[in-house]
Amino acid sequence: MRASDRAYQELREEILTWRLVPGTALSEIDLAERLGISRTPLRAALARLSLEGLVDTSRGRTGVVSDVSAASITELFELREALETAAARIASLRRDPAVFERLTERFEAAPLLLNRGDVEAYYALVADFDAALDVALDNPVFRGALDGIRLHLARARRIATDNPERLIRSAEEHRLICAAIRDGDGTFAASATTVHLKASLATILATLENRLVPQDSPTLKGSA
Amino acid sequence: MRASDRAYQELREEILTWRLVPGTALSEIDLAERLGISRTPLRAALARLSLEGLVDTSRGRTGVVSDVSAASITELFELREALETAAARIASLRRDPAVFERLTERFEAAPLLLNRGDVEAYYALVADFDAALDVALDNPVFRGALDGIRLHLARARRIATDNPERLIRSAEEHRLICAAIRDGDGTFAASATTVHLKASLATILATLENRLVPQDSPTLKGSA
DNA sequence: TCCGTTCATTCTGTATACAGAGCGTAAGAA
DNA sequence: TTCTTACGCTCTGTATACAGAATGAACGGA
Numbered sequence: 001m002r003a004s005d006r007a008y009q010e011l012r013e014e015i016l017t018w019r020l021v022p023g024t025a026l027s028e029i030d031l032a033e034r035l036g037i038s039r040t041p042l043r044a045a046l047a048r049l050s051l052e053g054l055v056d057t058s059r060g061r062t063g064v065v066s067d068v069s070a071a072s073i074t075e076l077f078e079l080r081e082a083l084e085t086a087a088a089r090i091a092s093l094r095r096d097p098a099v100f101e102r103l104t105e106r107f108e109a110a111p112l113l114l115n116r117g118d119v120e121a122y123y124a125l126v127a128d129f130d131a132a133l134d135v136a137l138d139n140p141v142f143r144g145a146l147d148g149i150r151l152h153l154a155r156a157r158r159i160a161t162d163n164p165e166r167l168i169r170s171a172e173e174h175r176l177i178c179a180a181i182r183d184g185d186g187t188f189a190a191s192a193t194t195v196h197l198k199a200s201l202a203t204i205l206a207t208l209e210n211r212l213v214p215q216d217s218p219t220l221k222g223s224a
Numbered sequence: 225m226r227a228s229d230r231a232y233q234e235l236r237e238e239i240l241t242w243r244l245v246p247g248t249a250l251s252e253i254d255l256a257e258r259l260g261i262s263r264t265p266l267r268a269a270l271a272r273l274s275l276e277g278l279v280d281t282s283r284g285r286t287g288v289v290s291d292v293s294a295a296s297i298t299e300l301f302e303l304r305e306a307l308e309t310a311a312a313r314i315a316s317l318r319r320d321p322a323v324f325e326r327l328t329e330r331f332e333a334a335p336l337l338l339n340r341g342d343v344e345a346y347y348a349l350v351a352d353f354d355a356a357l358d359v360a361l362d363n364p365v366f367r368g369a370l371d372g373i374r375l376h377l378a379r380a381r382r383i384a385t386d387n388p389e390r391l392i393r394s395a396e397e398h399r400l401i402c403a404a405i406r407d408g409d410g411t412f413a414a415s416a417t418t419v420h421l422k423a424s425l426a427t428i429l430a431t432l433e434n435r436l437v438p439q440d441s442p443t444l445k446g447s448a
Numbered sequence: 449t450c451c452g453t454t455c456a457t458t459c460t461g462t463a464t465a466c467a468g469a470g471c472g473t474a475a476g477a478a
Numbered sequence: 479t480t481c482t483t484a485c486g487c488t489c490t491g492t493a494t495a496c497a498g499a500a501t502g503a504a505c506g507g508a
Contacts, residue, residue, distance in 0.1 A: 227461080262462060263464090265461075285469085
């Protein structure tokens with residue numbers, strides 16, 4: 001694997017897990033030394049992160065980890081709703097009913113997972129749902145746009161507390177979406193997606209009001 | 225301005241205007257020599273074009289100008305419809321009515337422009353509409369997604385013949401969208417956007433059936 | 449005491465040199 | 479005649495050196 005790819009993956013992981021908090025200055029020289037590579041591949045990694053929106057190079061010469069605010073998350077969800085409702089509608093036309101029947105059953109059984117505390121298994125189920133949606137969409141361009149959203153969402157989700165009650169409701173919302181797609185009811189699938197996203201956004205914003213930085217990151221480095 | 229930015233703009237312009245046709249191999253050494261810069265900033269430009277989808281680096285080591293096919297355009301318009309209908313709906317909530325009243329009037333008068341052959345003035349009007357939509361959207365993330373679509377659209381539009389009849393109908397479709405946004409009628413604005421996009425796609429695809437390469441590019445270089 | 453100017457330091461942007469890998473071609477054998 | 483193998487070339491990926499610009503601090507003047 002190329003050094004630039006490794007640097008990109010490493011930095012992306014650090015940003016998504018809040019080890020690099022928003023506002024952190026990203027000095028090319030420091031990062032290159034820390035990652036054990038030269039500045040050339042590192043610059044490629046930073047350029048990629050910048051185009052994906054995880055690094056902000058607009059103000060000043062040196063890049064900083066992009067901001068995560070209530071406003072930016074709300075904007076992100078506005079775009080997300082546009083994409084995911086349309087995706088659900090399209091997927092309803094092209095889906096394999098058996099795939100979404102199986103997903104419906106799994107989301108119906110999800111409270112069992114969550115009641116015994118297996119949150120990881122639930123997130124894996126959601127990932128399977130996303131993957132099934134991508135397959136049903138059958139549109140690489142659209143999928144690329146969704147991936148861009150999911151990247152930022154993964155970072156935002158880290159600041160939301162995963163309380164079991166919310167996750168159980170989330171499972172029920174997903175079950176409705178899956179059932180609608182299974183039945184080929186695009187309108188219902190889109191509406192159920194809107195319902196899910198509004199609730200998801202409300203949870204994140206409610207968490208945000210209490211604390212802006214996750215527990216593992218007590219301090220804000222850089223020019224926040 | 226940075227050399228990498230100049231290289232990016234130059235290459236983007238050449239791709240969008242079909243001077244670099246799909247399938248053209250993009251050798252770093254040749255391009256760097258032609259543009260009069262070294263490979264380092266050129267690589268940054270190519271990486272940017274690759275992330276934006278204008279250059280395909282997936283197959284083989286050397287990048288090629290990405291493909292434009294009926295399938296890829298249809299996929300692009302599926303994403304475009306998702307974004308622009310939602311944008312029209314949102315803009316209807318936040319717009320300045322006076323701005324879209326003025327645009328409505330201008331689109332109403334557009335047939336006068338087109339009947340005297342001033343196609344450029346019409347395209348400038350459409351650009352003003354896009355800009356007004358961006359302002360009303362008031363969402364940088366959403367706007368970024370729309371810009372990505374418009375980039376590819378600018379290339380696809382080059383292969384569509386701009387017959388006056390179609391452009392006059394296009395002006396009427398835009399007038400409906402503007403009037404709906406002016407009135408705050410998001411549902412109507414979204415529907416009118418769908419109507420416009422379906423007609424626009426049909427025009428491009430119909431042109432595509434006749435010839436795949438615009439008149440200025442008689443040959444397909446590379447592994448098309 | 450505060451503001452402006454200047455100097456030094458550091459960082460980015462660019463060029464170039466080098467290594468490794470992939471691909472094409474040509475030659476030899478079956 | 480065709481397939482396989484080996485050689486060579488070219489291209490990408492990486493490292494490093496250098497120049498220019500921006501920023502911060504320090505000093506001097508008001």
